Amino acid sequence: MPDLLANLNPEQLAAVTLPNEPALILAGAGSGKTRVLITRIAWLIQQRFATPATVLAVTFTNKAAREMMGRLTALLPIDTRGMWIGTFHGLCNRMLRAHHRDAGLPATFQILDTADQLSAIKRLMKGLGVDDEKYPPKNLQYFINNAKEQGLRPDQVDASDTFNQKFVELYRAYEQQCQREGVVDFPELLLRCYELLVHHAPLRAHYQARFKHILVDEFQDTNKLQYAWLKLLAGPSNAIFAVGDDDQSIYAFRGANVGNMRDFEREFNVRHLIKLEQNYRSHGYILDAANQLIANNARRLGKNLRTDAGHGEPVRVYEAATDTQEAAWAVEEIRALMNQGLARGEIAVLYRSNAQSRAIEHTLVSAGIPYRVYGGLRFFERQEIKHALAYLRLIDNGNDDTAFARVVNFPTRGIGARTIEQLADAARLYNCSMAAAIPYVTGKAGSSLASFANLIAKMRVETERMSLPETVEYVVRTSGLAEFYEGEREGQDRLENLQELVNAATAFVSEEGYGLDTPARSIPLSRGASAAPEIGFSPDDAGDPATTVLDAPGLDEPAQNPDLMTPLAGFLSHASLEAGESQAQAGEDAVQLMTVHAAKGLEFTAVFITGLEEGLFPHENSAIEPEGLEEERRLMYVAITRAKERLYLSFAQSRMLHGQTRYNIRSRFFDELPQETLKWLTPKAEAGARWGGRSDNAGWGRDWFARPDRQQGRYGGSYGGYAATEGAAAALPAFANEQREADTGFRVGQQVFHTKFGEGAITALEGSGADARAQVRFKRHGEKWLALAVAKLQVVE
Numbered sequence: 001m002p003d004l005l006a007n008l009n010p011e012q013l014a015a016v017t018l019p020n021e022p023a024l025i026l027a028g029a030g031s032g033k034t035r036v037l038i039t040r041i042a043w044l045i046q047q048r049f050a051t052p053a054t055v056l057a058v059t060f061t062n063k064a065a066r067e068m069m070g071r072l073t074a075l076l077p078i079d080t081r082g083m084w085i086g087t088f089h090g091l092c093n094r095m096l097r098a099h100h101r102d103a104g105l106p107a108t109f110q111i112l113d114t115a116d117q118l119s120a121i122k123r124l125m126k127g128l129g130v131d132d133e134k135y136p137p138k139n140l141q142y143f144i145n146n147a148k149e150q151g152l153r154p155d156q157v158d159a160s161d162t163f164n165q166k167f168v169e170l171y172r173a174y175e176q177q178c179q180r181e182g183v184v185d186f187p188e189l190l191l192r193c194y195e196l197l198v199h200h201a202p203l204r205a206h207y208q209a210r211f212k213h214i215l216v217d218e219f220q221d222t223n224k225l226q227y228a229w230l231k232l233l234a235g236p237s238n239a240i241f242a243v244g245d246d247d248q249s250i251y252a253f254r255g256a257n258v259g260n261m262r263d264f265e266r267e268f269n270v271r272h273l274i275k276l277e278q279n280y281r282s283h284g285y286i287l288d289a290a291n292q293l294i295a296n297n298a299r300r301l302g303k304n305l306r307t308d309a310g311h312g313e314p315v316r317v318y319e320a321a322t323d324t325q326e327a328a329w330a331v332e333e334i335r336a337l338m339n340q341g342l343a344r345g346e347i348a349v350l351y352r353s354n355a356q357s358r359a360i361e362h363t364l365v366s367a368g369i370p371y372r373v374y375g376g377l378r379f380f381e382r383q384e385i386k387h388a389l390a391y392l393r394l395i396d397n398g399n400d401d402t403a404f405a406r407v408v409n410f411p412t413r414g415i416g417a418r419t420i421e422q423l424a425d426a427a428r429l430y431n432c433s434m435a436a437a438i439p440y441v442t443g444k445a446g447s448s449l450a451s452f453a454n455l456i457a458k459m460r461v462e463t464e465r466m467s468l469p470e471t472v473e474y475v476v477r478t479s480g481l482a483e484f485y486e487g488e489r490e491g492q493d494r495l496e497n498l499q500e501l502v503n504a505a506t507a508f509v510s511e512e513g514y515g516l517d518t519p520a521r522s523i524p525l526s527r528g529a530s531a532a533p534e535i536g537f538s539p540d541d542a543g544d545p546a547t548t549v550l551d552a553p554g555l556d557e558p559a560q561n562p563d564l565m566t567p568l569a570g571f572l573s574h575a576s577l578e579a580g581e582s583q584a585q586a587g588e589d590a591v592q593l594m595t596v597h598a599a600k601g602l603e604f605t606a607v608f609i610t611g612l613e614e615g616l617f618p619h620e621n622s623a624i625e626p627e628g629l630e631e632e633r634r635l636m637y638v639a640i641t642r643a644k645e646r647l648y649l650s651f652a653q654s655r656m657l658h659g660q661t662r663y664n665i666r667s668r669f670f671d672e673l674p675q676e677t678l679k680w681l682t683p684k685a686e687a688g689a690r691w692g693g694r695s696d697n698a699g700w701g702r703d704w705f706a707r708p709d710r711q712q713g714r715y716g717g718s719y720g721g722y723a724a725t726e727g728a729a730a731a732l733p734a735f736a737n738e739q740r741e742a743d744t745g746f747r748v749g750q751q752v753f754h755t756k757f758g759e760g761a762i763t764a765l766e767g768s769g770a771d772a773r774a775q776v777r778f779k780r781h782g783e784k785w786l787a788l789a790v791a792k793l794q795v796v797e
């Protein structure tokens with residue numbers, strides 16, 4: 001029997017072996033919280049305090065859930081299929097599938113991802129003739145999701161003003177639309193599941209009897225609804241074992257509530273509060289940087305972190321002229337790390353927002369280094385994949401109007417926008433799905449629609465006995481998608497992606513243990529039997545308690561193991577929920593690219609945090625909320641603490657983002673880090689006057705001009721050479737400012753006019769020739785840096 005408890009420190013040991021009572025492990029990054037949680041599951045099972053079926057563990061991302069499974073089976077050989085380990089969304093989906101009737105959903109309900117949801121909202125608004133300038137669809141989406149995350153249905157939302165009243169009315173109409181189509185958006189998964197448990201006492205009792213052990217990772221980021229769901233599952237007698245770190249709460253903007261930690265302590269009368277203070281992840285300098293940064297936050301529960309590891313390498317800081325140069329530098333460093341023998345998967349590049357990945361992706365492609373992006377435009381979000389999935393969804397559920405609208409005329413079948421509108425009107429009139437409304441459309445339009453309906457019906461019949469990969473392949477061909485992309489000039493990539501979808505289906509059925517021959521649309525009988533744990537339990541122990549309770553009256557589908565769904569339903573859920581298929585082949589060692597949010601809970605030997613610029617990180621939106629900056633700082637704390645041995649921080653003076661060049665100044669976070677932990681690879685300009693929208697350009701313009709690479713007009717790959725020029729910033733030619741004024745034809749203090757921003761005054765000038773730029777304080781739009789070559793400022797006399 002493996003000794004699971006060796007190598008734990010005394011506090012960790014205490015946490016792992018706590019009695020089955022409510023417990024909160026509150027500890028900083030890298031202190032072993034997740035390790036404790038996983039070890040506890042293994043220990044409970046090994047000691048026979050639990051069977052896999054009595055454990056429910058929640059974590060935040062699919063990647064984290066997968067890692068949890070991996071780490072668990074490495075500790076103890078258990079069959080994890082009977083276990084409920086996953087994200088909130090994943091687990092709720094599973095529960096809703098099993099009890100769809102009680103939840104008021106069709107067996108084949110489909111999940112709308114964020115983009116699908118937005119198009120469903122747009123379709124709704126169009127149908128109702130709502131002005132989308134006055135009521136932007138995105139705002140409505142936010143409104144709906146926010147309400148759902150608070151657990152509020154339309155009649156529970158406060159609708160005091162007319163604007164809100166309109167939104168509530170649309171929220172109600174949107175719900176009806178979703179219900180009619182049999183689709184469920186992300187927050188709905190949670191709310192529906194929560195309501196299912198609230199309204200069905202026998203079900204609630206069943207799951208409360210089953211999940212004796214509920215473990216929650218990243219507890220600080222649960223929102224109100226998630227917490228309520230957990231409380232329902234825990235019921236009066238089950239224990240919740242929660243681990244979290246208030247300093248890593250980074251979802252407040254989506255309604256996550258650190259207060260849940262305090263509520264949990266109080267409401268569950270938590271007697272076991274354990275703090276872990278030893279950090280096992282990061283070398284000394286990295287940890288010092290993280291600790292000092294987060295000390296700038298006022299609202300903290302207060303924890304300490306120490307390490308026995310030595311200082312390690314200093315944190316390297318690089319200032320680039322442009323985002324392209326920043327990417328070139330990072331890739332060169334990555335290559336150096338690879339040459340030192342580091343696996344690519346041990347290297348992560350983090351950024352604050354998705355759009356920033358483009359430059360670095362581009363450079364990695366040119367360098368031929370495999371990489372994988374988590375989040376961002378994911379495999380399952382690509383156009384051709386969504387088209388193919390839409391056909392699959394229609395086979396599964398003909399009422400899914402989002403899928404219907406997507407492919408009814410793709411590839412083109414001569415069904416015009418007018419016909420589709422006519423159909424949508426009929427569907428509204430008869431309160432049915434678009435597919436069901438087809439008979440109401442007459443004439444030529446009606447017959448084109450009918451032949452589309454026949455196509456779907458034919459697909460449904462012919463795939464009846466096909467396995468999932470066969471079904472996918474069949475659909476790609478029969479839908480006409482393959483033929484369509486074959487005829488397209490740029491279609492090769494898309495065809496390859498469609499082939500990749502067949503591969504993804506094959507991988508899915510084998511990973512999920514469905515067996516390659518199982519028909520895609522039936523629940524495999526063999527699966528229930530093979531779900532018994534491999535380790536030696538008595539037969540009584542091994543069974544899923546669900547099977548006995550499910551015979552109770554009032555419960556849905558007595559014959560069916562609630563853990564199971566058809567391969568097709570499973571695959572479609574997976575496609576909607578799954579983050580990040582990749583550019584690299586599955587399983588290939590690849591550099592990891594992701595947003596800081598997506599990196600939560602993960603660790604890498606080497607971490608690059610890029611784009612550390614005011615406005616980007618901290619993000620400009622955070623300035624709106626007083627708490628915003630603290631949340632950004634926690635985000636930075638999360639980013640820094642992902643690194644084990646090497647940490648690189650970088651920023652660029654100019655950056656192309658959303659089609660515009662922005663001129664940024666370096667992030668204030670640099671001034672909050674202990675300077676002795678940093679090693680500047682480029683000359684460091686003096687601190688101060690660098691941020692906060694100051695109108696003087698002291699410091700900023702200086703190193704730009706003094707930079708050797710600028711003067712020689714080159715980007716030296718051997719940035720190390722810059723270290724020798726440290727202090728060069730001080731040697732700024734005193735005449736620089738006058739020189740620039742002469743170069744640009746503008747002067748500081750001048751009144752100017754810009755076609756978009758209106759009138760303003762120049763507050764600073766930099767650069768010369770094509771690089772010349774001005775900082776202008778606009779009367780209505782505040783201060784902005786503008787490239788003079790592009791901006792075409794007019795002097796107002």
Ligand code: ATP
Pocket residue numbers: 007008009012027028029030031032033034035036245248279280281600601602603641
């Ligand atoms: P985060 O807050 O970032 O999620 P965490 O507290 O969950 O971090 P873990 O990921 O569990 O931390 O652990 C961090 C690293 O330290 C892991 O590599 C883990 O294996 C290692 N570790 C944890 N405890 C010990 C220990 N007692 N001995 C050796 N290594 C440990």
Ligand code: MG
Pocket residue numbers: 033034035217601
């Ligand atoms: Mg963790």
